[in-house]
Amino acid sequence: MRTMVGLALVLLAFGAYAEDDESTPCDNVETDQQSYECAQYSRTTAERELNAAFDDLLQRIGEQYEGQDAKVADLSKRLRDAEAIWKQLRDADCKVETFDVKPGSKAFETAQNTCLAQRSDDRSEYLQSLGLQ
Numbered sequence: 601m602r603t604m605v606g607l608a609l610v611l612l613a614f615g616a617y618a619e620d621d622e623s624t625p626c627d628n629v630e631t632d633q634q635s636y637e638c639a640q641y642s643r644t645t646a647e648r649e650l651n652a653a654f655d656d657l658l659q660r661i662g663e664q665y666e667g668q669d670a671k672v673a674d675l676s677k678r679l680r681d682a683e684a685i686w687k688q689l690r691d692a693d694c695k696v697e698t699f700d701v702k703p704g705s706k707a708f709e710t711a712q713n714t715c716l717a718q719r720s721d722d723r724s725e726y727l728q729s730l731g732l733q
Contacts, residue, residue: 636706646720653727654683690719718724 626638658676665671694715701708 606724611626616722632706636710639710641694642717643713643720646717646724650724650727653724654679657730658729667698690716691717 620692624638625634625641629638657679659680661675662672665675694712697715698708698711699724
């Protein structure tokens with residue numbers, strides 16, 4: 601389990617932070633404590649990026665449908681509803697992925713944070729890819 605979480609953290613850190621030149625807790629992860637800190641950092645960063653992607657999408661909707669307040673309101677509501685449902689699915693999936701890890705342990709928190717970060721990164725990419733016509 602530790603090897604799988606460590607590999608996931610390295611891949612996540614490399615993909616999410618490849619363009620950043622500054623040091624992160626995900627640089628040179630070798631210990632369980634470093635994996636734990638990297639997972640916390642990855643989750644925080646991924647959730648911040650997810651919120652930014654969602655806000656950017658709402659802004660694009662406003663720009664695309666400028667002057668069409670009813671359309672903007674309807675589509676924005678649909679997106680907020682979808683986001684709430686997606687968060688429930690993300691949380692449920694991460695509960696499945698962490699089933700065999702002792703709740704409350706650092707290993708559990710590392711696995712959970714890694715899962716949440718990966719799902720949030722995937723969702724950010726999806727939201728950014730939405731090409732509204």
